[in-house]
Amino acid sequence: MTILLFGVTKDIIGSSTLSMPSSSEFGSKRSKTVKELKEYLGKMYPELKKLSSLAVAVNNSYANDDTIIDNFDEIALIPPVSGG
Template sequence: MTILLFGITKDIVGSNTLSMPSSSEFGTTGSKTVKELKEYLGKMYPELKKLSSLAVAVNNSYAQDDTVIDNFDEIALIPPVSGG
């Protein structure tokens, strides 16, 4: 599973993309969710947990925590954005 990273998430991880193990290797048994992915990433990269918000897009659409993901979905982490 490849995750696209933007903004501060790219800085925290140190790359534009992140290769993840298959969804069966994180979370509980059965279907994997965005929430389980965020928890897994928070353990691997604790700085991500410090962000005020972190949106996740699955297949070019913003996803809720209960959205089911699989190994072939396009996933992107979208950090908080400030405007001005």
């Protein structure tokens, strides 16, 4: 599974993409949800938990925590956006 990273998420992880091998603890054979992905990433990268919000897009659409994901989906982490 490849996750696209933007803004501060890219800075935290140190790359614009993150590849998660299917053999990882998150990559079990049962269905996975966006919430489980966020929890797993929070354990691996504790700085992500400090963000005020973190949106996840699955296949170019914003996803809820209960959205089912699999290894073939395009996932993007979208941090809070500030502007002026």
